[in-house]
Amino acid sequence: MKSYLVNLKCSYCGAEYSAEELQTTCKACGKVLLAQYDLESAKKDINKDVILRRPQNMWKWFEIMPVRNPENVVTLGEGCTPLLPALRLGKPWGAQKLFIKEEGLNPTGSFKARGMGAAVSKAKELGVKAIGAPSAGNAASALSAYGARAGMDIYVFMPQDVPDMMRKEGMMYGANVYLVKGLINDCGKIVRTLSPERGWFDVSTLKEPYRQEGKKTMGLELAEQFNWELPDAIIYPTGGGTGIVGMWKAFDELEKMGWIGSKRPKMISVQSEGCAPIVKAYNEGKRHADLFANADTIAAGLRVPIAIGDYIMLDAIRASGGKAISVTDDEIRVAMREVSKAEGVFASPEGAATYAAYKHMMDDGFLKPEESVVLFSCGSLFKNAELIPLGGEPIVDPNDPDLASRVK
Ligand SMILES: Cc1ncc(COP(=O)(O)O)c(C=O)c1O
Ligand SMILES: [Zn+2]
Structure with a gap:
């Protein structure tokens, strides 16, 4: 297997950079670098059948992934998550083609x-020994696990009120975990300041070029799962936005390889009203978002008040005829219960936010019952157990002579 990675290209000014050394953002304009591949050659090596027959993890797309030597791949079996029909959730509108992409199984x-997985693998290939990152929570868990598997030193910085499990995971995976008095952008400042002197490679969202290559595989998988015809709409809970950027790129690459046509899903970004910079910029017709003041939401992954890739997301949302929409934390809480109960999918608040948004868009007609729609259940609610109040379940005694009457 061979990667057809060519180089990195700035998504803003077009400057090109070598992919054989560590890169972060564009040296000319400070914006996001995207990996470029020789897709003409890649498509001669792989076809849809080859991809189908490979082991079911995200590295089955090796030719259009950034690692050159398969021995450098650091994997825990990520990717190839199920696409689950969600008929009960769609029933109030008679929607037959609502699906959940169950990413909580990663x-x-x-x-x-x-x-x-992608960032740590490429960093390993380029000789990195220590990595630093700011995180809203789940990115720190993932980095800590892949760092452990790669034998690297990991330093993660998270807001001090991050969900407990993310702290516990980092600790168990042997990462150096720091809690910060502030939000993810404050965490980012710390990593930026300390990385040069400590020798850490900074893998902040979209300031490192390969995390989005891993997220790209969600788009590749969707194409495969929809039999090489993309769905009509994708609803994605947006923090830093790597998923929107990655999936949009995936569709472009698949079209260039001739595997899909020019049709694109409406890309719909969901944020919480307590932190909705992309929604605000979308509504104001802007290409760049301002820092969202006093960001606050139960959906930790959406508490990202500023995102370096804002223009890529906003361009994709507009070009696809999608939209950016916010929902309240109360709506998210309701949706968490609905998704769990209706479909057996234990969706995190961020994932449930997509259903809260779906309901609005079905009610106002932005989405139609006959359209195929994918909700991204981006994480498991196991990670946010503190958000679930206990139900006051009755306690019964096996020796109680009235047992039968106590159990309804
Ligand atoms: C569960 C969950 N959903 C969504 C997001 C937002 O993802 P992205 O940064 O790709 O927009 C995060 C980020 O932390 C997350 O943890
Ligand atoms: Zn540039």
């Missing part, structure tokens, strides 16, 4: 495994 319980 290692460390979220889709962050894909991005960090």
Whole structure:
């Protein structure tokens, strides 16, 4: 197997950079670098059947992934998650083609495994020994796990009120975990300041070029799962936005290889009202988002007040005829219960937010019952157990003579 990675190209000014050394952002304009592949050659090596027959993890796309030597791949079996029909959730509108992409089944319980799996593998290939990252929570879990598997030193910085499990995972995986008085952008400042002197490679969202290559595989998989015709809409809970950027790139690459046509799903970004910079910029017709003041939401992964890839997301949302929409934390809580109860999918608040948004868009007609729609259940609610109040379940005694009457 051979990777057809060519180089890195700035998504903003077009400057090109070597992929044989560590890169972060564009040296000319500071914006996001995207990996480029020789797709003409790649398509001669692989076809849809080859991809279908390979082991079911995200590295089955090796030719259009950034690692050159398969021995450098650091994997925990990420990717190839199920696409589950969600008929009960769609029933109120008679929707027959609503699906959940169940990313909570990834290692460390979220889709962050894909991005960090790719970033750690490429970093290993380029000789990195220590990595630093800011995180809203799940990215830190994933980085800690892949770092452990690669034998690297990991330093993660998270807001101090991050869900407990993310802290516990980092500790168990042997990462150096720090809690920060502030939000993810404050965590990012710390990593930026300390990385040069400590020798850490900074894998902040979209400031490192390969996390989005891992997230890209969600788009590749969707194409495969929809039999090489993309769905009509994708609803994606947006923090830093790597998934939207990655999937949009995946569709472009698949079209260039001739595997799909020019049709694109409506790319719909969901945020929480307590932190909705992309929604605000979308509504104001802007290409760049301002820092969202006093960001606050129960969906930790959506608490990202500023995103370096804002223009790529907003361009994709607009070009696809999608939209950016916010929902309240109360709506997210309701949706968490609905998704769990209706479909048996234990969706994190971020994932449940997509259903809360879906309901609005079905009610106002933006989405139609006959359209195929994918909700991204990006992480497992196992990671956020503290958000679930106990139900006050009755306690019964096996020796109680009235047992039968106590159990309804
Ligand atoms: C569960 C969950 N959903 C969604 C997101 C947002 O993902 P992205 O940064 O790709 O927009 C995160 C990020 O932390 C997350 O943990
Ligand atoms: Zn540039």
